[in-house]
Amino acid sequence: MSLKRRTKFEQRFEQFIGNLLRVGVILATTLVLIGGILYLIRHGTEVPNYQFFRGVSPEFRTPDGVKTSILLGRNRGIIQLGLLLLIATPVIRVIFSLFAFIKLRDFTYIIVTLIVLLGLIYSLI
Template identity: 55%
Template structure:
């Protein structure tokens, strides 16, 4: 066991004599070292100019609102469909033993969007899961398409070209597997 003792008789002694002179030197104000310090000085002195504050037009705010809701609700709907399909699948096939010795690839009916829709209409639980995954893949593609339409309406050529390249890349990644 350790024992600690505290010495409370510690005193601070200064070696300076009372006759010593004290000199004060004033330095010129230094230039701010960083942009953060400049911003703090501007904020503290209330010199922020209203022209520096970027504002969005109502159409830009509406587009941003539409796209954010599309992504949010698209993911929620896709997740709900996958969850529903997974629950239904486990209700009917949850007690079956898994056979990992033999690889069973994806059935041909689930390899195309038409096959997935036909499987869902016929009541396939795996088809419901695949439909949820298709919805999840379609959500960002739909976002790119809506962005392309908005940029086309605004006639912003640079954004149109970039968005078309993104859409072409997405399309090729989906369709390229079939060819």
């Protein structure tokens, strides 16, 4: 029984994907941490009112709203950007995997990756 030898492309791609996931998670975590610290500096001493439920502000429901919030200097916008990046990281990984499988002409994995990508896009919409 012989093991299939990986090509240079496959080795580089695996390293690229690993780095992509690592950098994406580290960057997202850093943004959430910075936003959280800034938020606590500004609002940490406020007493919460649990008698009324306040949902997510409409400005945080779209990426454009998050961008506007950051440009206006709101700390929650930085936290939301970190969370959006955390969500986008695996989606970007699936997209790059799809391109790699197309280059390798591995039709089974192309179909599986397309199904996964469509499921991710459907769940985000």
